Every structure is written in C-alpha cells, then in structure tokens.
Amino acid sequence: MELRLAKVFDSLRSARAQAGAPLCAYVYDLAALRRHAAKLAGSLPDGCELFYAIKANSDLPILHTLAPLVAGFEVSSGGELAWVRTNFAEVPVIFSGPGKLDHELREALEQNVDCLHAESLHELQRMADIAARAGRTAPVSLRINLTLDTLAETSLMMGGKPTPFGIPAQQLPECLEWLRARPEIRLRGFHFHLLSHQLDAAAHLQLVAAYLEQARRWCDDHGLDIDHINVGGGIGINYRQPDRQFDWPAFSAGLSALLNERGMPGVAVRFEFGRYMTAACGYYAMQVIDIKRSHGKTFVVGRGGSHHFRTPYAQGHSHPFHVLPVDEWPYSFARPYAEDETVSVVGQLCTPKDVLAFDAQVESVRCNDVLVFPYAGAYAWHISHHDFLRHPHPAQWYLPVE
Ligand SMILES: Cc1ncc(COP(=O)(O)O)c(C=O)c1O
Incomplete structure (x- = not known):
C-alpha cells in the first residue's frame, strides 16, 4: 500500500x-500538502507566481502550510478577505469574484490587497469612485471572458461563452477608454479563468498560450504597460481514473519553453490554483x-x-x-x-x-x-x-x- x-x-x-x-x-495530510505545493512552486519557470485560491479549502492548518510556499492567496469574498487578513497580516492577497459589495471593495483597499480583479465595467466604475473617495489608487486587473476558436471545453466552464464572469472581450476597448480619465485605477494586468477540471496538460498549455498571446495584442494595440497576466486556476483531478492525473511535468516543461519563446519581459504570469493544490x-x-x-x-x-x-x-x-x-x-x-x-x-x-x-x-x-x-x-x-x-x-x- x-x-x-x-x-x-x-x-x-x-x-x-x-x-x-x-x-x-x-x-x-499536511506533509503531503507541503511536498506537493513545494513541487508545484519549485517547478514553475522564472517569472511565474503561484497563488492559492482559498475557496477550495480555507482551513487554517492548510493555509499555514501553504503560506510560506506560495506568492499569496486568492480570495473571492469579503469573508475570505477578512479570514486571511485576521490570520495573515502580510501575505499578498488578490481579490476576485462576481458581485463584490462596496464595503468589500473599501476593505480590500484598506487591507492593501495586491490586486482587485474587475468583473464588469460597472464594478470597475464603483472601484474608481471608492478609491477616489478614499484618496487611494486601486491596483486592478481586468478579468476578461474570451471566446477562443481552439477552446476545448471541460465539465466546468466559467467563460468562453455567455457566463456571469468577467468582462466580455468585446467590451474591453470601452473599459480602456473609460479608464483613461480615471487615474485612481492603476491597470496592472489581465485576469483569465475560463474553466476548471482541466485534465489535459497539452490543452491547458494551449489555453495559457492563447491568454498570453491575446494579452500581448491588447498591450500593443492600446499602448498598455502591464506587470502581470493572471491565467487563473483550473487544473483538475481525475476522480474517475485516479491513476491518470494531469501531467504536471509536461505542463511545466512546456510552459518554460512557451515563456522562453513568447513571454513578455517584465510581465509575470500568475496562477491561482484551488483544486489541484489541496484535493x-x-x-x-x-x-x-x-x-x-x-x-x-x-x-x-x-x-x-x-x-x-x-x-x-x-x-x-x-x-x-x-x-x-x-x-x-x-x-x-x-x-x-x-x-x-x-x-x-x-x-x-x-x-x-x-x-x-x-x-x-x-x-x-x-x-x-x-x-x-x-x-x-x-x-x-x-x-x-x-x-x-x-x-x-x-x-x-x-x-x-x-
Ligand atoms: C477566479 C477563479 N480563480 C481560481 C479558481 C480556482 O479554480 P480551480 O479550483 O479549478 O483551480 C476559481 C474557481 O472557481 C475561480 O473562480
């Protein structure tokens, strides 16, 4: 055994x-968790950052085990933000999720979140007003719902088709135009999370490549200066055939080659794994x-x-x-x-x-x-x-x- x-x-x-x-x-098994997280963090190429999406499991022993190994925690509610900040004053936090409330956005600014992920133009507008009123600058990534010809669907799709998540790519020019007059928003990057339950390493690599390619085109077309691209979580667990899991070594090797060839200098690639980290x-x-x-x-x-x-x-x-x-x-x-x-x-x-x-x-x-x-x-x-x-x-x- x-x-x-x-x-x-x-x-x-x-x-x-x-x-x-x-x-x-x-x-x-916290020792197994530590080994697994250390392996993931250690085998990502330079220029990548690994966050943990705490919605998968926010128990304190889990978070304490992961905190020294990851770049930070991804939270998706004011409750998760408060939970992390009460227990980890210094850990970098990124804040995603639809339907953020004004007081959550205010708290996120007060708690110095590393980045807010805007889910809609309206949310972006509320972020700007709240930041202006607080006399602060809000660090923001735009979560974009992309459609891709090459997208291989999984059993849990958050984008690539009509969903409540992210800003449809067609609305991006309008958002960028609006942002020009709002210095209280510092546009830091783009955020993508089109799917979960990805079991196919080659398909995931192709998806990440498509995200990077698209972000580069937007930067060129609109003269943007960003510092990261968040490529989400989404790697799955093969519950049906447990001995056939996602091929991480192939994915990390492929990612190295991809970033060597087509990475954007000075632009980090962020991951925010949930299921694959703690399942x-x-x-x-x-x-x-x-x-x-x-x-x-x-x-x-x-x-x-x-x-x-x-x-x-x-x-x-x-x-x-x-x-x-x-x-x-x-x-x-x-x-x-x-x-x-x-x-x-x-x-x-x-x-x-x-x-x-x-x-x-x-x-x-x-x-x-x-x-x-x-x-x-x-x-x-x-x-x-x-x-x-x-x-x-x-x-x-x-x-x-x-
Ligand atoms: C924005 C976002 N990021 C990351 C995750 C984590 O996804 P996974 O557990 O598939 O890695 C989710 C899950 O819903 C999410 O919505």
Missing part, C-alpha cells in the same frame, strides 16, 4: 479504537453502518454523506474509495458484507441523491469497515450543506508536517 494511505489508515485505526460510535472524519491532501472516512440489497442492487450505507462530502454529487462522478478493514464485530449475529460485486455507497440523508459512489466494484466490504475517500481536500467539506438533518459534523484532524 502507498505510504501516504498507510499513514492515513493508521491514524483512522487509532481514532476508531477510541470513538464511541461509528467513525466519520476528515483527515488531512490530494484530504481524505473523507465513513464507517459502514449497513449493507443492504434492494431490487437487485447493493447499497453500502456509511456514517456521514453528501452533507459532509458533496464533491461527488456536485461533479456527478462516482468517487473512488479504499476499504480499511475493521475486524471487530460487537454483535451476536452474522456480519452483513458484500464481496466481488458492484455497490453504491450512500450516506445517512433521506434523499436518493445522497450517493458518494455508484457501480463501484469491491472485493470485500463488511459492516463496520471504514471507507476512505481520497482527493477530498478541495471543494469537499467547504462546499457541503453541513446542517441538513442536523447530523453531527465529522471529526477533522491534520497529520502533522514531520
């Missing part, structure tokens, strides 16, 4: 031995309460469910899992089990949508065993509807950085 998983199993075994009820927990450090564990057969299908009912771990339902996939065998059996009757068959793993909610895995082949799973779902460190606990049915929240712990 892989060393990382063995460590998680060990910690679950000891927690289970002490738990008075079936176990349900999130376990985060792999997290595990969701649920102990099996019941195994039942209904109309030809086998259902494994675990303690917990999509109110804790909404990722599979949100993304429409069957989440992979491991079985941690627990030999103890406290009852006088035979233990329900499933062997060499396909099962659905469901939770405790009174809805047929509470499904974490389906058509999943298992060698053996028994009541009281623990199911361990990997890749549960991003958009997992933080996107789940925790209080539906008022079940208790799962335990959460962090395996320490050695």
Whole structure:
C-alpha cells in the first residue's frame, strides 16, 4: 500500500479504537500538502507566481502550510478577505469574484490587497469612485471572458461563452477608454479563468498560450504597460481514473519553453490554483453502518454523506474509495458484507441523491469497515450543506508536517 494511505489508515485505526460510535472524519495530510505545493512552486519557470485560491479549502492548518510556499492567496469574498487578513497580516492577497459589495471593495483597499480583479465595467466604475473617495489608487486587473476558436471545453466552464464572469472581450476597448480619465485605477494586468477540471496538460498549455498571446495584442494595440497576466486556476483531478492525473511535468516543461519563446519581459504570469493544490491532501472516512440489497442492487450505507462530502454529487462522478478493514464485530449475529460485486455507497440523508459512489466494484466490504475517500481536500467539506438533518459534523484532524 502507498505510504501516504498507510499513514492515513493508521491514524483512522487509532481514532476508531477510541470513538464511541461509528467513525466519520476528515483527515488531512499536511506533509503531503507541503511536498506537493513545494513541487508545484519549485517547478514553475522564472517569472511565474503561484497563488492559492482559498475557496477550495480555507482551513487554517492548510493555509499555514501553504503560506510560506506560495506568492499569496486568492480570495473571492469579503469573508475570505477578512479570514486571511485576521490570520495573515502580510501575505499578498488578490481579490476576485462576481458581485463584490462596496464595503468589500473599501476593505480590500484598506487591507492593501495586491490586486482587485474587475468583473464588469460597472464594478470597475464603483472601484474608481471608492478609491477616489478614499484618496487611494486601486491596483486592478481586468478579468476578461474570451471566446477562443481552439477552446476545448471541460465539465466546468466559467467563460468562453455567455457566463456571469468577467468582462466580455468585446467590451474591453470601452473599459480602456473609460479608464483613461480615471487615474485612481492603476491597470496592472489581465485576469483569465475560463474553466476548471482541466485534465489535459497539452490543452491547458494551449489555453495559457492563447491568454498570453491575446494579452500581448491588447498591450500593443492600446499602448498598455502591464506587470502581470493572471491565467487563473483550473487544473483538475481525475476522480474517475485516479491513476491518470494531469501531467504536471509536461505542463511545466512546456510552459518554460512557451515563456522562453513568447513571454513578455517584465510581465509575470500568475496562477491561482484551488483544486489541484489541496484535493490530494484530504481524505473523507465513513464507517459502514449497513449493507443492504434492494431490487437487485447493493447499497453500502456509511456514517456521514453528501452533507459532509458533496464533491461527488456536485461533479456527478462516482468517487473512488479504499476499504480499511475493521475486524471487530460487537454483535451476536452474522456480519452483513458484500464481496466481488458492484455497490453504491450512500450516506445517512433521506434523499436518493445522497450517493458518494455508484457501480463501484469491491472485493470485500463488511459492516463496520471504514471507507476512505481520497482527493477530498478541495471543494469537499467547504462546499457541503453541513446542517441538513442536523447530523453531527465529522471529526477533522491534520497529520502533522514531520
Ligand atoms: C477566479 C477563479 N480563480 C481560481 C479558481 C480556482 O479554480 P480551480 O479550483 O479549478 O483551480 C476559481 C474557481 O472557481 C475561480 O473562480
């Protein structure tokens, strides 16, 4: 068994031995997170900056692990901004997201954010008025919704077609014209985030190349002097085929070649990864309460469910899992089990949508065993509807950085 998983199993075994009820927990491996983030940051070419989009997982131990390794944090609400600033006075922060409120924009200026990402001309106009009233200059990047002939769609598109995100590229000349008379906005660059769930390294490289090419053309056409291009996040996790993940070495090597050939001197390339940064450090564990057969299908009912771990339902996939065998059996009757068959793993909610895995082949799973779902460190606990049915929240712990 892989060393990382063995460590998680060990910690679950000891927690289970002490738990008075079936176990349900999130376990985060901070050492693995540190290694992964250091590898990503260390293999990006010179002139690149790696930010972390904290919406994926904003827990403090995660942020403390990442803070020394990344260029800063990307936040998408006043709440995230306050959370970061309360805990990290000095870390550079960039602020994205649609529907920013005036008081959030004011706070962003007061908190010296590194850059605000404008999502519309109206938002840009509000930024300018707020900055003027505060007697400040607002550092701004324009988030642009580009359409590209070569765009290969993923299952989660934020742009490249009509969406609420960013300024449609056709409106850029109007924005730039308007900006000429507003010195309280310092235009620092362009921001692009057209998609998430990208699994194809070559396609992602092509997308980044298209962003850079487009930004260069705008700079030439409009005489702009920018200092960075933010190429967003978007690298995905292959939940369906976990042994076929995004080819990071190919991407970083291709990026080096791209920047050598076509990089803009003095213009940094910023990334803001969410899922790809933290998904792999997290595990969701649920102990099996019941195994039942209904109309030809086998259902494994675990303690917990999509109110804790909404990722599979949100993304429409069957989440992979491991079985941690627990030999103890406290009852006088035979233990329900499933062997060499396909099962659905469901939770405790009174809805047929509470499904974490389906058509999943298992060698053996028994009541009281623990199911361990990997890749549960991003958009997992933080996107789940925790209080539906008022079940208790799962335990959460962090395996320490050695
Ligand atoms: C503007 C922006 N940047 C970055 C991210 C992070 O994306 P991902 O988790 O796919 O890397 C998101 C996610 O929604 C986003 O909206």
